[in-house]
Amino acid sequence: xQLSAPESNRVAxxxxxxxxxxxxxxxxxxxxxxxxxPPAAAFDAPDAHTVGVRHLEYQDSQPGLRRxxxxxxSVWYTGPLGADWxxxxxxGADAVSGASPRWHSAVSGASxxxxxxxxxxxxxxxxxxxxxxxxxxxxxxxxDFRSRAVSAGVRLRSDDGNTExxxxxxxxxxxxxxxxxxxxxxxRRTTELIAGLTRITSPHDVVQVQASVARADGVxxxxxxxxxxxxxxxxxxxxxxxxxxxxxxxxxxxxxxxxRTQYRYHRDDWGVRAHTLGAExxxxxxxxxxxxxxxxxxxxxxxxxxxxxxxxxxLGAPFPPGFAATPxxxxxxxxxxxxxxxxxxxxxxxxxxxxxxxxxxxxxxYRQQGSWRVGxxxxxxxxxxxxxxxxxxxxxxx
Amino acid sequence: MSTALSxxxxxxxxxxxxxxxxxxxxxxxxxxxxxxxxxxxxxADARIADKAFASREAASGSGRIGGGGCGCN
Numbered sequence: 001x002q003l004s005a006p007e008s009n010r011v012a013x014x015x016x017x018x019x020x021x022x023x024x025x026x027x028x029x030x031x032x033x034x035x036x037x038p039p040a041a042a043f044d045a046p047d048a049h050t051v052g053v054r055h056l057e058y059q060d061s062q063p064g065l066r067r068x069x070x071x072x073x074s075v076w077y078t079g080p081l082g083a084d085w086x087x088x089x090x091x092g093a094d095a096v097s098g099a100s101p102r103w104h105s106a107v108s109g110a111s112x113x114x115x116x117x118x119x120x121x122x123x124x125x126x127x128x129x130x131x132x133x134x135x136x137x138x139x140x141x142x143x144d145f146r147s148r149a150v151s152a153g154v155r156l157r158s159d160d161g162n163t164e165x166x167x168x169x170x171x172x173x174x175x176x177x178x179x180x181x182x183x184x185x186x187x188r189r190t191t192e193l194i195a196g197l198t199r200i201t202s203p204h205d206v207v208q209v210q211a212s213v214a215r216a217d218g219v220x221x222x223x224x225x226x227x228x229x230x231x232x233x234x235x236x237x238x239x240x241x242x243x244x245x246x247x248x249x250x251x252x253x254x255x256x257x258x259x260r261t262q263y264r265y266h267r268d269d270w271g272v273r274a275h276t277l278g279a280e281x282x283x284x285x286x287x288x289x290x291x292x293x294x295x296x297x298x299x300x301x302x303x304x305x306x307x308x309x310x311x312x313x314x315l316g317a318p319f320p321p322g323f324a325a326t327p328x329x330x331x332x333x334x335x336x337x338x339x340x341x342x343x344x345x346x347x348x349x350x351x352x353x354x355x356x357x358x359x360x361x362x363x364x365x366y367r368q369q370g371s372w373r374v375g376x377x378x379x380x381x382x383x384x385x386x387x388x389x390x391x392x393x394x395x396x397x398x
Numbered sequence: 399m400s401t402a403l404s405x406x407x408x409x410x411x412x413x414x415x416x417x418x419x420x421x422x423x424x425x426x427x428x429x430x431x432x433x434x435x436x437x438x439x440x441x442a443d444a445r446i447a448d449k450a451f452a453s454r455e456a457a458s459g460s461g462r463i464g465g466g467g468c469g470c471n
Binding site for chain 2: 056136149171212260290368387
């Protein structure tokens with residue numbers, strides 16, 4: 001569960017001018033309709049309470065073996081606190097079970113586990129005329145992992161409402177208690193900074209640029225992979241570009257729909273370089289129904305200390321060649337740090353039943369494999385990873 | 399900063415510079431922008447899906463910070 005930082009990043013059109021202009025009157029009427037409240041609500045305290053539930057079912061697999069399954073129900077609430085304040089809160093319980101590979105993707109290395117994760121998050125926002133200040137707290141507890149995060153953010157809107165600047169910071173403290181026989185235990189501290197700029201560029205276009213940096217210090221090795229010894233520091237930088245375009249005209253199939261696209265570049269001092277491209281086409285079909293096909297492409301290079309599944313001729317798996325002769329070297333057999341490409345496709349269907357109730361269903365399929373890396377060789381010798389992600393949500397305004 | 403990151407940053411700057419040169423959008427032209435799907439912030443389902451992807455990849459970050467971490471086996 002993550003906190004939007006700094007909260008949402010909606011560019012807020014100001015209220016339409018008052019007066020007899022018929023176009024303005026029409027717009028004001030349109031904005032008053034439920035479901036198309038102006039994004040200005042991001043700056044003004046919400047005028048209604050909304051409570052929702054959501055359920056996630058996640059299952060990943062590799063050829064011949066089901067891996068990890070996550071079942072995660074959650075509840076959330078947003079609402080006003082007086083005229084200038086608002087609060088958002090959520091909580092959830094993840095049931096995690098299945099088999100996680102101890103090294104690379106070897107079926108023989110899979111270990112079964114079962115865990116439960118409790119999460120909670122609260123965010124308080126102070127709404128002023130052109131700025132919004134927010135502060136948040138997030139907690140997460142598992143049997144062998146505890147996380148506490150605090151964050152703060154500010155958003156500033158230009159006089160004409162066409163530009164928004166945002167900035168935020170967060171500090172997260174994690175406690176890792178590797179269960180026996182794992183030798184990995186200790187603390188981790190992560191500091192994050194983010195800054196963004198969002199701009200309305202036409203009556204049908206909004207673009208956004210966000211840059212963030214993060215530094216993690218402490219235990220970064222995986223307690224359930226062996227041998228796994230990573231640096232005790234990781235510096236990451238991410239650049240995110242987004243573009244939302246409303247198709248006002250054109251063929252009947254396209255008119256009235258919206259194309260949401262984003263590109264993310266990620267790099268860190270472990271040697272990982274990742275490119276991620278996402279697109280979502282949102283098409284209202286009448287009766288309060290909306291359908292949205294989704295697609296995502298990801299490609300990354302390997303961390304410099306990731307080693308391929310080629311093992312020491314004497315020690316065998318999972319030890320890399322020369323393991324005994326180089327004690328203390330950095331190394332990891334974690335498939336997530338390998339070089340690969342990934343594709344995801346899905347569909348989101350939402351139904352606004354009436355002024356109060358909304359329900360949605362989202363289904364996605366994901367596949368990751370080395371040969372799909374773009375712009376370079378993927379890591380050899382790994383089984384592909386497939387995942388199925390299903391979500392159901394319902395909310396009510398009152 | 400690597401060449402790739404510099405190139406991406408320049409593209410972003412050029413994108414915004416191009417935007418800045420266009421005529422400001424007037425309040426009465428913003429009807430389409432009020433649609434929920436034109437908002438830049440992700441809906442809850444998108445945030446959760448991003449988190450699932452991040453648990454299986456080495457990269458993360460979709461404009462949010464300060465979330466509670468996870469062991470993510």
